[in-house]
Amino acid sequence: MAKITINDTTVEVFKDATILEAAKELDGVYIPTLCHMNLESFNVEHHVGSCRVCMVDVEMGGRSKMMPACCTPVQDGMVVKTNTPEVIQARRIVLELLLSDHPFDCLTCPKNLDCELQALAREFGVDHLSYKGEMSKYPVDTTSMAIKRDLDKCIMCRRCETVCNEIQTVGALSGYGRGFKAVVAPAEMKNLDKTNCVMCGQCVNVCPTGALTGISFNKKVWAALSDPNKKVVVQVAPAVRVAIGEEFGLEPGTDMTGRLVSGLKKIGFDAVFDTNFSADLTIMEEATEMLERFKKNENLPILTSCCPGWVNFLEFQFPDLVNIPSTCKSPQQMFGAIAKTYYADKIGVKPENLVVVSVMPCQAKKYEAGRPEFAHDGVRDVDYVLTTRELARMFNEAGIDISKMQEDNFDNPLGESTGAAVIFGVTGGVCEAALRTAYEWVTNKELKDVNFTAVRGLDGIKEASIDIDGTEVKVAVSSGLGNARKLLEKIQSGECQYHVIEIMACPGGCINGGGQPFIHAETDILEQRMKGIYAIDIGKEIRKSHENPYIQKLYKEFLGKPGSEKAHHLLHTEYYKK
Ligand code: SF4
Ligand code: SF4
Ligand code: SF4
Known part of the structure; x- marks a missing residue:
C-alpha cells in the first residue's frame, strides 16, 4: 500500500x-x-x-x-x-491546444451538446484561442452504411481503438501516422467500407467528440412523413423503451413504452408497431428450426442470428462457420417482410408506397436494412433505421417532450407482444425466449417457471444446462465480440459441447447498443436498463411467444405453420463468406 x-x-x-x-x-x-x-x-x-x-x-x-x-x-x-490556479491554467492550456486543431463547427456538429471536449471547454472557461497554426484537413468518410468518420475532430484519445481491438477484437481501427499527421484510422487510411468493421457502433459510443458518429436518416424520415403518397409505419425495438427516457432526464430503465407510442403518433407516423411482435415471430421460427436440428442431431450448435453486428463478424472472421447460425432473419427484418406483404395487403397499399421505419438501439441495423437480400422486387423490407439517440433528436426537433406524454398502445395487427419478446433487448434474452417455447413444444407440458435465470446478467460468457423432458440441453450466451470469438474458436477446434449459443455483438446486448444514449462505459446504467427490461417481462400477461394471439392469427391467415414454405421465403435468409 x-x-x-x-x-x-x-x-x-x-x-x-x-x-x-x-x-x-x-x-x-x-x-x-x-x-x-x-x-x-x-x-x-x-x-x-x-x-x-x-x-x-x-x-x-x-x-x-x-x-x-x-x-x-x-x-x-x-x-x-x-x-490550484496553476493546475486549472495548465488544463486550460491543454484544452486550447486541442482546440487549436479542431474545426469550429459545433453548432452543426452531430455531437453538439453531447461532446466531451465542448463540455470541458465550457467548464474551464475557454473563451478564446491563444494558439493558431496548421489545421488538419481530411475528407469525411461516409462510405460505411452506419458509421461516419470525421478525422478533423479526432483528438487521438484512442478510445475507439481500444474498444474495437480489445473488447470487440475486430481490429478495424489503429493509430496511423506520426506527429501532427497521427490519427486513429483503418490501416493504410482506407475508408471504413473497405475494412472488416462490423458496424457495431461501440466506437461511436465512446468517442468523446464528433469524430465518430452514426450515419443519420432523420431527414429522409421527415421527408417520408411529409409525402402525401406514402403511408409511413414505425417499429420500435425492445431495448429502446428502457433507454430513451435518459434523453429526457429520466432514470435509466424507466419503461417509456406507452409514452414512446404517443410521441411517435404525434410526430405523424400512420401506424406505430412493435418489433417485439416480430421478436415473438422470430421465436416461432427459431424454436422450430432448433428442434428440427435437435431431432436430426445435425448442424449443432445452433447460433442465434438476430444481431447484424455479430453476423458481420462471423462472415468476416469465421467464414467456415457461416452455415451454423439459425437461418432466421432478425426481428427487424421479419417485421419489414411482414409489413410489406401481410399488412400492406390488409390496408390495400402497394408495398412501394409503404415506408417502414425502424427505431433501433443499434448502428449495425442500418447496414442490415440495406443488405441486398432484404428486398423483394426492388422494394426494401425496411426503408430507414433511426437509433434511439436519433429518434430523441427528432422528438426535440418537433418540440415533443415524451417524458410528459400520456401513454398510448401500439397499433395492431403488428403491435401485440409477450414478455419473451422484450427480453431480446438484453444479453441472454433470445436464448431464454426460445427455451420457453421449445420446452412447451417438446414436453407438451406447461412451463411453470419461465425465468431461466442462469442465462441472465451482464457477464460476457454465461453457460447453463437445461433439462427438457430428460434431455440435457447445454446453452452458452455471450455478448461482446471478443467473447464471441472465444466460443467460435471452441466450435472450430471441436471442443464445443453446447447445443444452443446466443451471441450479441454489444457488451450486455442491445441495451448497450451503438445507438443508445451515451453512458461512457457506466455499467450501473446498463444494470438499470436490464432491470427495466425484466420488469416489463414480468408485467406482461403472456410471457411465451407461441401464446401471442396475433402471431397465431398471422400463421392462420397468412403463413401457414412455422417453418412453412411461405415462412421460409419471407422470414429466413443465408449468410455469406466475406
Ligand atoms: S463499428 Fe465496431 S467494428 Fe467498426 S470500427 Fe467501430 S468498434 Fe470497430
Ligand atoms: S475515439 Fe474519437 S477522438 Fe478518440 S481517437 Fe477515436 S476517433 Fe479520435
Ligand atoms: S447487440 Fe444489439 S445493438 Fe449491438 S450490434 Fe447486435 S443487434 Fe445491434
Missing part, C-alpha cells in the same frame, strides 16, 4: 493505483478526464494519457511538477494538488 495526500487529505491505496484512481476514493475531489475511459468491468485497460486534461500538481522529494493523473502511479509520500 502507499499513502498519498490529495488536497490535504491522506489516503492509503494499492501501490499500482494511479493518482486518478486514488482521487476517486475521496469525496469532493474532481479531476477532469477526456481520453480516459474506465473499462474495468470488461477486464480491459485504457491508460493512454494522451490528452493531458487530467493534469495535477505532484510534489515528491521536495520537487513539484505537473503530471497527468490518469497514468501516473502513486508513490508513498506523494502530495497531490488538484485545484
